[in-house]
Amino acid sequence: MSVSFNQITNRCSMKRIEFDWWAERSTPNVRSMNLEYCSPGHAESTDAVTDFDLAESNNKCLHENIWFAGNDLFNDIFENIDDCTDACRRSVDCKALSYNNANRICYLKTTNSGLRATRNNAYDSLNMECDRSAIELSCQREDINFAGADITSIATSNPEECIQLCRDHDDCKSITFRESDNYCWIKNKRGGASGPVVAAGIWSMNMECDNSAVTNLDCAREDWNFPGADLRYIQTDDLEECVRYCRDTEECVAFSINNANGYCYLKRMRGGSVGPTPAANYVSLNMVCDNSDVDNLDCIREGFNFPGADLRNIIVADERECVEHCRDTQNCVALTFRESDNRCYLKSKRGGSVGPYPTAGHNSMNMVCDNSDVDNLDCIREGFNFPGADLRNLIVADERECVKHCRDTQDCVSLTLDCIRFRESDNRCYLKNKRGGSSGPNPTAGHNSMNMVCDNSEPDLDCAREDTDFPTSDIKYLNNIMDLEACVRLCWDTEECVAVSYSRDLNRCNIKRNTFDWWQEKPTSNSVSINMGC
Numbered sequence: 001m002s003v004s005f006n007q008i009t010n011r012c013s014m015k016r017i018e019f020d021w022w023a024e025r026s027t028p029n030v031r032s033m034n035l036e037y038c039s040p041g042h043a044e045s046t047d048a049v050t051d052f053d054l055a056e057s058n059n060k061c062l063h064e065n066i067w068f069a070g071n072d073l074f075n076d077i078f079e080n081i082d083d084c085t086d087a088c089r090r091s092v093d094c095k096a097l098s099y100n101n102a103n104r105i106c107y108l109k110t111t112n113s114g115l116r117a118t119r120n121n122a123y124d125s126l127n128m129e130c131d132r133s134a135i136e137l138s139c140q141r142e143d144i145n146f147a148g149a150d151i152t153s154i155a156t157s158n159p160e161e162c163i164q165l166c167r168d169h170d171d172c173k174s175i176t177f178r179e180s181d182n183y184c185w186i187k188n189k190r191g192g193a194s195g196p197v198v199a200a201g202i203w204s205m206n207m208e209c210d211n212s213a214v215t216n217l218d219c220a221r222e223d224w225n226f227p228g229a230d231l232r233y234i235q236t237d238d239l240e241e242c243v244r245y246c247r248d249t250e251e252c253v254a255f256s257i258n259n260a261n262g263y264c265y266l267k268r269m270r271g272g273s274v275g276p277t278p279a280a281n282y283v284s285l286n287m288v289c290d291n292s293d294v295d296n297l298d299c300i301r302e303g304f305n306f307p308g309a310d311l312r313n314i315i316v317a318d319e320r321e322c323v324e325h326c327r328d329t330q331n332c333v334a335l336t337f338r339e340s341d342n343r344c345y346l347k348s349k350r351g352g353s354v355g356p357y358p359t360a361g362h363n364s365m366n367m368v369c370d371n372s373d374v375d376n377l378d379c380i381r382e383g384f385n386f387p388g389a390d391l392r393n394l395i396v397a398d399e400r401e402c403v404k405h406c407r408d409t410q411d412c413v414s415l416t417l418d419c420i421r422f423r424e425s426d427n428r429c430y431l432k433n434k435r436g437g438s439s440g441p442n443p444t445a446g447h448n449s450m451n452m453v454c455d456n457s458e459p460d461l462d463c464a465r466e467d468t469d470f471p472t473s474d475i476k477y478l479n480n481i482m483d484l485e486a487c488v489r490l491c492w493d494t495e496e497c498v499a500v501s502y503s504r505d506l507n508r509c510n511i512k513r514n515t516f517d518w519w520q521e522k523p524t525s526n527s528v529s530i531n532m533g534c
Contacts, residue, residue, distance in 0.1 A: 004032040061130035063165070066154075067123040068098045070115025073108040080104075081124055088128055098125040113169040116152035117186070131167045135160055139209035141196065141248065146176050146185075146204040148193025156184045166207060173250070176204040191249035194231040195266045210247045214240045219289035221328065225282040226256045228273025231266040239283060246287060253330075256284040274311040275329035275346045290327045294320045299369035301408065305362040306336045308353025311346040318342070319363060326367060333410075336364040354391040355409035355431050370407045374400045379454035381493065385447040386416045388438025391431040399448065402429035406452060413495075416449040439476050440494035440511055451493060459488040463534035469524035470501045473514040481509040484528055491532060501529040 004013045073094055078084045081099040084106035088094040096109040102122050112127045151172060156162045159177050162184035166172035169186060176185040176192070179201055190206045217239060231252055236242045239257060242264035246252040254267040259281045270286045297319060311332055316322045319337050322344035326332040334347035339361045350366045377399060391412060396402045399417055406412040414432040435451045461484060475497055481487050484502045487509035491497040499512040504526045515531040 002032065002034040060132055061126040061128070061168075063117070063125045063161075063168075065119060065121045065123065066098075066125045066165075067118050067120035068096055068107070068109055068114030068116075068125045069118050071109050071111045072114075073110045075105055075107045077104050078106045081106075081126075084108075085126070085128075094128065096125065096127040098123050111170050113165070117154055117165050117169070118152060119154050127168050130164075132164070135163050137205070138211055139205040139207070140203055141205060142203050143198060143200050144204045145197045145199035145202045146174050146187055146192030146195075146206075146248075147197050149174075149187045149189035151186045151188050153183065153185045156182050158182060162186075163205075172207065174204065174206040176202060178202050189250045191252070195249035195252060196234055196245050197232070198234065206248060214243045216243065216285070216287060216289070218291060219287070220283050220285045221276065222283055223278060223280055224276045224284045225279035226254055226265075226267055226270075226272030226275075226284040226286075226328075227277055229254075229267045229269035231268050233263045233265045235262045236264040237262065239285070243285070243287070252287070254284065254286045256282055258282055269330045271325075271329035271332070275314075275332060276325050277312065277314060286328055294323045296323065296365070296367065296369070298371060299365040299367070300363050301356060301365060302363050303358060303360060304356040304364050305359035306334055306345075306347055306352030306355075306364040307357055309334075309347045309349035311348050313343050313345045315342055316344040319365075322346075323365075323367070332367070334364065334366045336362055338362055349410045351409035351412070355412060356394065356405050357392065358394060366408060374403045376403065376452065376454075377450070378456060379450040379452070380448050381441060381450060382448050383443060383445060384441040384449045385418075385444035386414055386430075386432055386437030386440075386449040386493075387442055389414075389432045389434035391433050393428050393430045396427055396429040398427065399450075402427075402431075403450075403452070405429060406431050412452070414449065414451040416447055419446045419448065434495045436494035436497075440497065441478075441490055443478065443480070455492045459485050461485070461488070461530065464528050464530045465521060466528050467523060467525050468501075468529045469503075469522045469527045470499055470510070470512055470516040470520070470529045471522045473499075473512045473516075475511045475513050477508055477510045479506070479508050481507055484530070487511070488530065488532075498533065499529065499531045501527060503527050 073091065078087065084097050084099045087106060088097045088108050091108055093110050094108045095112050096114060098107045100122050101124065151169060154165065156165065162175050162177050165184065166175045166186050171188045172186050173190045174187040174192065176187065220239060231249060234245055236245065236257065242255050242257050245264060246255050246266055249266055251268045252266045254270050254272065256265045276284065300319060311329060314325065316325065322335050322337050325344060326335050326346050329346055331348045332346045334350050334352065336345040336347065356364065380399060391409060394405065396405065402415050402417050406415050409431055411433040412431045414435050414437065416430040416432065418428040418430065441449065464484065475494060478490060487500045487502045490509055491500045491511045494511055496513045497511045499515050501510045501512065
């Protein structure tokens with residue numbers, strides 16, 4: 001907030017923004033002020049900068065013959081770099097500057113080091129704040145290149161300048177330095193784009209690293225490969241060295257090492273792209289793993305297959321081993337175990353692609369399941385069908401079993417139970433991927449339907465528009481609906497419904513996929529309309 005006051009006209013202009021010094025306009029007999037700048041705390045922070053302060057800042061943070069390119073806030077001519085620094089200190093958004101010693105143009109920057117630092121003998125540059133603490137080289141990796149993910153590359157005077165340039169850039173996480181010519185690459189990812197590469201005469205370092213003892217070798221899986229999701233491969237001497245390379249690589253969460261040739265394959269996904277596969281002479285490891293006892297076998301659904309959504313299938317000893325492989329696989333959330341050959345199918349969706357299917361000799365489970373009592377049967381709509389949006393149908397004993405199958409199916413949000421097509425003991429359960437089916441409820445004898453989550457509260461009709469119709473945008477209409485409250489409840493049960501119109505003359509409920517503004521309404525006697533979220 002700011003104000004300007006004209007002393008000739010006595011006019012006060014209130015502004016919704018504050019103005020920096022370079023955005024001001026000199027106008028006689030007009031006085032202006034930023035309200036926040038006048039607060040005690042801000043006034044203290046914008047006191048005049050002393051010559052000593054400027055000299056100290058320049059000596060500490062100055063980069064000679066360096067141009068911070070891009071992310072300009074403003075530029076103007078100043079007598080020297082001290083005046084340029086003073087201007088930056090007085091600007092709220094200024095974090096850095098570059099000063100051209102030849103033409104005296106000062107460039108104020110909105111980010112530390114601008115967009116990138118480049119060598120230019122006409123310029124000196126500095127950040128308003130910088131880290132000049134002692135440089136510590138424990139993260140240095142000799143004869144290693146962190147290829148890619150470059151912010152900029154620049155010739156430097158020595159390794160210390162390369163590290164300081166990285167410290168001074170907001171996005172720098174690592175560097176690579178070539179000793180033969182002091183050339184420096186500044187990187188925005190730990191380990192570069194995809195991890196370390198052996199390169200003589202070059203060393204690299206992350207600005208932060210983990211040099212602690214390797215303690216996660218209990219995650220190693222002997223004679224298993226995690227194929228796919230490769231970042232890069234590099235030759236190593238042992239498993240621990242492979243762990244350290246993975247630590248140094250930003251996206252690395254797993255690896256496989258080929259004991260025959262020592263190649264270490266760094267992975268961006270736990271378990272590789274689709275999970276483990278048996279492979280002699282390989283050892284694979286997730287950087288973080290779960291070796292605890294398998295305690296979720298109460299999620300097994302005996303005699304059911306979760307078809308589809310397969311990641312991989314492998315031969316295992318039993319369901320416990322199948323669970324352990326699923327734990328090791330990034331996208332695995334469910335599995336099916338075939339008893340005839342102990343084949344384990346790892347799945348990327350709970351319940352497989354479209355839900356459970358009764359199949360002798362198959363046992364399936366989600367890694368996380370809900371075995372609690374069914375307590376949402378108050379959502380049942382007796383005598384209504386939710387047609388369409390079917391995932392799968394199967395025979396069940398009753399509504400409770402149908403609900404449990406829906407719980408086990410990732411995309412299931414509603415269901416319909418057909419009670420009359422078969423014998424009373426053979427009720428058919430239709431699992432649905434939309435609340436209310438494809439287009440909302442239909443009155444149908446012998447059918448009971450429900451959304452897994454529903455609203456049974458009393459409708460608030462304060463927003464109802466009497467003698468008003470909302471034309472068009474119908475999802476569907478239903479006849480023989482007794483009142484507006486019942487119409488609103490039908491809308492609540494329909495996924496895309498956001499408004500209704502109800503005809504009292506026809507007892508007809510039109511449920512709508514769009515809300516209506518006042519100018520879209522149509523005057524209609526004995527009709528009432530309402531937007532759901534009004």
